[in-house]
Amino acid sequence: xxxxxxxxxxxxxxxxxxxxxxxxxxxxxxxxxxxxxxxxxxxxxxxxxxxxxxxxxxxxxxxxxxxxxxxxxxxxxxxxxxxxxxxxxxxxxxxxxxxxxxxxxxxxxxxxxxxxxxxxxxxxxxxxxxxxxxxxxxxxxxxxxxxxxxxxxxxxxxxxxxxxxxxxxxxxxxxxxxxxxxxxxxxxxxxxxxxxxxxxxxxxxxxxxxxxxxxxxxxxxxxxxxxxxxxxxxxxxxxxxxxxxxxxxxxxxxxxxxxxxxxxxxxxxxxxxxxxxxxxxxxxxxxxxxxxxxxxxxxxxxxxxxxxxxxxxxxxxxxxx
Numbered sequence: 001x002x003x004x005x006x007x008x009x010x011x012x013x014x015x016x017x018x019x020x021x022x023x024x025x026x027x028x029x030x031x032x033x034x035x036x037x038x039x040x041x042x043x044x045x046x047x048x049x050x051x052x053x054x055x056x057x058x059x060x061x062x063x064x065x066x067x068x069x070x071x072x073x074x075x076x077x078x079x080x081x082x083x084x085x086x087x088x089x090x091x092x093x094x095x096x097x098x099x100x101x102x103x104x105x106x107x108x109x110x111x112x113x114x115x116x117x118x119x120x121x122x123x124x125x126x127x128x129x130x131x132x133x134x135x136x137x138x139x140x141x142x143x144x145x146x147x148x149x150x151x152x153x154x155x156x157x158x159x160x161x162x163x164x165x166x167x168x169x170x171x172x173x174x175x176x177x178x179x180x181x182x183x184x185x186x187x188x189x190x191x192x193x194x195x196x197x198x199x200x201x202x203x204x205x206x207x208x209x210x211x212x213x214x215x216x217x218x219x220x221x222x223x224x225x226x227x228x229x230x231x232x233x234x235x236x237x238x239x240x241x242x243x244x245x246x247x248x249x250x251x252x253x254x255x256x257x258x259x260x261x262x263x264x265x266x267x268x269x270x271x272x273x274x275x276x277x278x279x280x281x282x283x284x285x286x287x288x289x290x291x292x293x294x295x296x297x298x299x300x301x302x303x304x305x306x307x308x309x310x311x312x313x314x315x316x317x318x319x320x321x
Contacts, residue, residue, distance in 0.1 A: 033063040034092040034286055035085040036279070039122065039170075040072035040201070044255040045228050045275050049121070052279030053094070060287050065090070072229070073167060073201035075102050086110040092290045094136075094282040096121035099169035107132060116289040120282040122172035129297030133289035136282045136299045140172045143271045143303050144179025144226070147250045150269045150305055151184065151222045154248040158189035159221030164210060164234055165198045166227045176226040176252060176271075193220055199230035206233020211240075220247055228253040231270075235261055254306065254320045262308055262320075272319045274302035 036053045038046040050066050057064030065085075069077035078098045083106055085093055093110055095117060097103040104125050107117050111132070119128070120136040128135040151161065161184055166173035177195075184190050194216050199206035206229055210217065217223065217238070225231040231251030235258065238244040244266040251258055254272045261267040278301045288295050306316050 031061065031063055032091045032287060032290060033065065034094065034283065034290070035065045035067065035081075035090045036094045036283065037078065037081050037085070037096065038066075038068040039078070039096045039098050040074075041066075041068050041070055042202075043072070043228050045253050045273075048275035049096075049279035049282075052276035052281075053283045054279075055276075056280045056283035056287075060284070062283070062287055064283060068096075069098070071201045072098060072170075075099050075169070079103065079106050082106040082110060086113055086115055089113070090115060092116040092118070092286045094118045094120055094286045095124075097124045097171070098122075100125050100171040102169065104131075116286060118282055118286040118289065120278060122170060123175075124171070127297075134285045134295045134297055134299060136278060136285055136301065137172065138273045138278070138301050138303045140175035141179040143252065143273075144176035144181075145183050146179075146303070146305050147176070147224055147252070147269070147271050148180040148183025150307075151180070151224060151248065151250050152187050152190065154250075154268055155190065155222050157187050159248075160191045160193045160219055161222040161224065162193050162213070162216055162220045163195040164206070164213070164223065164225045164230050165195070166225075166230050167198050167201055170227075173226040173252075177224075180224050180226070190222075199225065199227075199233055201229065203229045203233045203236070206230045207236045207240075208233075210234045210237035214241060217241075217243060217247070222248040222250070224250050226252050228255055228258070231267075232257055235266065239266065259306075259311070259320045262306060262311060265308060268307070270306045272304050272306050272316075274319055277301055 054064050067081055075098050100123055117132040118134050119132050165177050199209050225234050248268045250269045251267055252271045285295050310316050
């Protein structure tokens with residue numbers, strides 16, 4: 001059983017004081033204030049996470065403060081935001097780490113101040129339940145395997161494949177890429193043309209990298225990208241060069257351009273998550289931890305494979321909105 005959080009201890013002291021004065025100890029001492037810190041704030045994925053996080057806050061009567069770096073490559077800014085909230089003394093922090101190592105110290109420092117921390121979306125080095133309260137995320141390794149199995153099926157086990165990675169230090173996408181490569185490596189008829197190039201944090205950088213790989217892409221039968229911005233950037237490059245729909249393309253996450261491309265056949269499949277649910281459950285879990293209630297150290301969120309054939313099925317369609 002983990003020790004009571006700072007907020008829970010304060011609440012117990014207030015309850016005792018109220019009882020001594022003849023007050024109503026069942027009334028809360030004040031509204032909880034928690035911070036939710038995404039990897040970035042421009043991608044559609046994070047906007048959906050924010051929707052879920054704030055919905056949970058409204059349901060629980062908790063103030064949810066949403067703040068993160070503008071772009072997903074600004075580790076220094078994300079560290080600064082964590083340190084800012086820790087110094088302000090928020091009751092809890094939900095964090096999607098940009099880097100699985102660089103954010104370890106800021107999280108440890110917040111916890112020494114009695115602030116509960118929940119990690120979501122992307123892993124942080126350490127042990128959930130010990131170094132932080134819980135880890136709320138999709139099974140990203142399995143998501144990569146799903147993409148790999150679909151690619152092998154689409155190519156009937158034969159062909160040349162390109163992987164455009166996301167960026168160094170992002171645990172979620174590293175796991176997706178590893179899962180994909182694990183499956184592809186077991187297919188003797190599949191040849192890996194390129195798997196050491198990084199898209200970077202934006203759609204623009206991903207498109208630029210894809211255009212720089214054009215000679216390789218023209219040889220490819222299949223392409224895999226491991227997140228929203230890499231997938232959109234690759235899609236734009238393929239469309240510009242007249243290659244969209246001529247190569248099997250498996251992407252990750254769902255935004256309007258990617259869903260439209262799935263419907264048209266420019267994208268063959270998307271591994272999709274439920275970012276609204278992820279944000280909702282991250283805040284739910286954080287509030288429970290702050291209140292001193294037991295929480296599961298690992299909470300898995302939805303992961304599914306969307307294709308042109310199933311995109312209208314209710315269970316898939318709700319994830320593509």
